[in-house]
Amino acid sequence: MKIFLRVVRYAIYLGLSGVILGCLALGVAYWLISPRLPSVETLKDVQLQVPLKVLAADGKLMATFGETRRIPIDMSQVPDRLKYAVISAEDADFYTHPGIDIGGILRAVWLVTTTGSKHVAGGSTITQQVARQFFLSPEVTYTRKLSEIFLAFRIEGALSKDDILALYLNKSFFGNRAYGIAAAAEFYYGKTLDQLTQAECAMLASLPKFPSTGNPINNLPRALQRRAYVLGRMLDLGHIDQATYDQAMAEEDQSFAHEPPIEIEAPYVAELVRQEAIERLGNDALDNGYVIRTTIVSPDQEAANQALRDSLVDYDRRHGYRGAEAHVDIAAGTSPESLVGEIDGYRTVNGLIPGIVATVMADEAMVQLGDGQVALLDLKAVEWARPYVDDSRRGATPKRVDEVLQAGDIVRVSLDEEGNWRLAQIPAVQGAMVGLSPEDGAIRALIGGFNFSRSKFNRATQSSRSAGSSFKPFIYSAAMDHGFTPASVINDAPLVFPDVSRPNGLWTPSNDDGKFDGPIRLREALVRSKNLVSVRLLDAIGVHYAHEYVTRFGFTAQQVPENLSMALGTAAVSPLAMARGYAVLANGGFLIDPYLIAEIADRDGKVIYTANPVRACHDCPQRMLDEEQERANLAADGSSSFTPIATANASTTVPPAPGEPRLAPRVIDARNAYLVTSLMRDVVRRGTGSGAMVLKRGDLAGKTGTTNEYRDAWFSGFNARIVATAWVGFDDFSSLGSREFGSKSALPIWIGFMRAALADMEEQPFDMPPGITTARVDRDSGLLAPAGDPDSIIEYFKTEDVAQLAARPDTQEEEQREAYDVF
Incomplete structure (x- = not known):
């Protein structure tokens, strides 16, 4: 018993010693480790990584960015x-x-x-x-x-x-x-x-x-x-x-990957916003829970998406079927499951669904889709698929389905409006579209290509393509500033210039239709998009003067060649730059700055940034005072002493008074903008842009553009509330094909967008500024016509031009002789 008690006593001592030693060890460990432990007080206000959200103007989600959900x-x-x-x-x-x-x-x-x-x-x-x-x-x-x-x-x-x-x-x-x-x-x-x-x-x-x-x-x-x-x-x-x-x-588990509920598809916009967010907010912009509200108008963006994709698919079908995306050999009796495995690496692109041809006969083909469905294609479903030969030629219309497809072909199919399957293919051609407000530059819609996942290059903002005839309104504006009028007559006749860069040493510009109309008023020349008139006009006002003048519309001097080819639209610009330039005409002469980010809020909902763009703001008190001063500066004879406030690279304004909006600089005379706009209204009513009349509106103005060898197709147009530019072309500068003008390839995109954007917008006429008047002129000579002349037409003029022409009727003819002559 004594031995047992002794053992217990030793065990207790040993246990107590162990506890004491353990406590000492923990104490020493705490003494050593404690100074290096962080403060837990930070947990009271911890900032967890939260992804960046990008929203449309109406709050619909466009994208999320960040490493974590x-x-x-x-x-x-x-x-x-x-x-x-x-x-x-x-x-x-x-x-x-x-x-x-x-x-x-x-x-x-x-x-x-x-x-x-x-x-x-x-x-x-x-x-x-x-x-x-x-x-x-x-x-x-x-x-x-x-x-x-x-x-x-x-x-x-x-x-x-x-x-x-x-x-x-x-x-x-x-x-x-x-x-x-x-x-x-x-x-x-x-x-x-x-x-x-x-x-x-x-x-x-x-x-x-x-x-x-x-x-x-x-x-x-x-x-x-x-x-x-x-x-x-x-x-x-x-x-x-x-x-x-x-x-x-x-309970059966119903889990599957639910990606963020993107409500508006605008990946090109979202990427632009992501880049700007990093510039504004730093490297933590994507993980600090910021919410960015953009200027994008959801219905407009959806319309732009659909219009561009439909138009590119239509273009692609016009030029024929390029064949299956791939082909695999399949044995007879291969199971549908095995066929599905052959298309695992293919993804649906804008409604164009991948599939593999399982069987094909003269009148029908069976296409196995990845989700187990089978698409049946009859002759009507493939009749568009004439073989592609080159950019301007196609083969014969197929008479049998097996002329187009064979078993093992990996192809695309889509559903038409009636719910029928049709053979499809992903377009090789590309396009871009941008719509913005001419009032302040708010971008309402932007799409930079057919599909972002296939090509992240944003053609709406990053491309540099020749603008073709859509650049002519800027040359005409320079001419109006130089003394020409819509009634001025220029000779539409052949021209030859020495050019050592060409094989024969000569440059011989021509009209798209190959025809020459002789003496023609400027209004008609723009309506018919006469290249030779533009070249003569540019030569008459001076290349250097015009080169400096067009920078007022937001273009840089480096974008625009300082030679006569400028008249044919050889300036290398993006669709966004073109839309900005046209906005100057749409808003009466003010240079705005396009922008996408309207507001930024932090993770707590506190707004930390609100856009304050420069605005045309015709009804702003300071603007009204400025315009009143301009009217006062009109001389007794109607002439104007207007001087542009800023050029393309200096869109600065006088700082506004507290609470007042920032006013966009005036870069061209309001009367100049009105005259050029009136010419472009006729382009839409009865010229190369007449396809836009399908919208049945009288408040539209615009201009088509087509470059040499049909490499680029453009249409830029506007009313007083919206400016939009559409472009179509190949990334490798290949030809779009014979007769693929801007009116055929690009205008349908513009129409599809504007149909939706203007749906609930009443017609709004362009306000005629003070100093503009109308007069009757002879439709051939462009000179003032006597009252009652049956051949006369109504034309718009600056007031002083009518007065000068009435006082000296031969003045206009003399001033235009240099541009009229064949030189």
């Missing part, structure tokens, strides 16, 4: 069935322990001692996991574990249990780039937290253990096992009853 929540948004699922899975005693689970730690110590491995299960509470997630590295060391324990105590002392659990739920990784429970619920189930079933709550609660290898998308069997474990723990702990358990266990 995350939707921060607080505990008031977490239903009890989800909260207790997480606690049951991770830390049953969370609401009662002081931050660590002593029993769990002792078990972990025992396993480390007996196995010799540092990688053992157990021992980490939710609080410890929060400490690790926010402050520590994932390395497995004793020092890191002790730091985790000490931090857990500090966290428990600084935060409430609900605050700690909220941090855990927001920070934890749930697989598939989903960080945080709310992002996981949206990604796997497309639901908010309050919409989750008990089974779905248990599934999500199980994911932090094995987020990549145990989620229901990557490994459903393992995920279901983990779900069952969590439900069992909830039942054992009394968080659910038997009926709820049975129902949840029987």
Whole structure:
């Protein structure tokens, strides 16, 4: 007995010594580690990574950017069935322990001692996991574990249990780039937290253990096992009853990848916004939860998308079928499942669905699609598919389906408006379209190519293409500023210039139709897009003068060649630059700056940036005063002393008074803008742009453009509220093909966009500025005609031009002789 008591006494001494030594060891460890521990106070105002959101003007989601999917929540948004699922899975005693689970730690110590491995299960509470997630590295060391324990105590002392659990739920990784429970619920189930079933709550609660290898998308069997474990723990702990358990266990998992619900497709816009966000907000722009509202008008963007894609598909079909995207040899009797495997690497592009031809006969082909559907193509479905020969030639119309397709062809199909399958192909041609407000430059719609995933090059902003005849209005504006009028007569006749860069040493510009009309008024010359008139006009006013003048419309001197080819639109510009230039004419002479970002808010909804663009703002008090002064400056004879405030590269204004808008600089006379616009209204009414009259509006003006060898097709046009430019061409500068003018290739895009953009907009006539008058002129000579002359027509003039012409009727003829003569 004495021996037994002695053993017990020694055991007690030994135990106490161990406790004392352990405490001393912990004290020393804390003394050594504590100075290096971070302050847990930062957790009270933690800034989690939240992706950047890009919205349209009406708040519809266009894109999200960032490395993580995350939707921060607080505990008031977490239903009890989800909260207790997480606690049951991770830390049953969370609401009662002081931050660590002593029993769990002792078990972990025992396993480390007996196995010799540092990688053992157990021992980490939710609080410890929060400490690790926010402050520590994932390395497995004793020092890191002790730091985790000490931090857990500090966290428990600084935060409430609900605050700690909220941090855990927001920070934890749930697989598939989903960080945080709310992002996981949206990604796997497309639901908010309050919409989750008990089974779905248990599934999500199980994911932090094995987020990549145990989620229901990557490994459903393992995920279901983990779900069952969590439900069992909830039942054992009394968080659910038997009926709820049975129902949840029987529930079929409905998870699949729910990508962010993009409501407006505008990837080219979104990428522009992403780049500007980084410039404005720095490298953390994509992870700090900013919300950017753009100027994009959702219906306008949708119309631009559809118009461009439809027009490019129509162009592509006009030029024939280029053949299957690929071909594989298939044996007779091959199963549909095997055929589907052959198209795994192909993705649907703008409604053009990939498929493989399973069987083909004279009157029908069966195309197996990736989703198990079968598309039946009859002769009508392939009759457009005349073989492509070159840009201007096609082969014969097919008489049999098997002339076009053969078994094993990987092709595209699409549904027409009646729901019938049709053979399709992805266009090789590209296009771009941009629409903006001439009032302040707000971009209403922008698309930079047929499909962003196939080509991220933004042709609306990054391209430099010759503008063709769509550049002529700027030359005509320079001429009006130089003394010409819409009634001025120029000779449309052949021209020859020496040019050492050409094989024969001569440059012989010509009209698109190859015809010459002789003496012709400027109005008719623009309506018919006469190239030779533009060249003579440019030569008459001077190349240097015109080169400087066109920079007023926002073009740089480097974009515009300083030679006579400028008259034919050889300036290398983007559709956005063209739209900006046309906006000067649409708004009465003011240079605006196109912009996309209207507002930026931080993660808390506080607006930190609001756009303040320069505006034409005709009804602004300061603008009205300026225009009143301009009217006062009109001399008694009607002449104007207008001097442009700014040019293309100096769109600065006098600082506005507090609360006043920033006024865009006036760069051309309002009367000049009105006269050129009146010419372009006739281009739409009865000229090369007459196709736009399908819109049945009288307030449209515009100009087509086609470059040499049909490499580029353009149409730019506007009313007083919207300016839009459309372009079509090949990225490699190949020819679009014979007769592919701007009116045929680009104008349909513009019409499709404007039909939607102007649908609810009443016609708004262009306001005639002071100093403009009308007079009757002879339709042949352009000179003033006597009253009652049956051959006379009404023409618009600056007031002083009519007065001068009436005083000296031979003046105009003399001044125009240089431009009229063949030189």
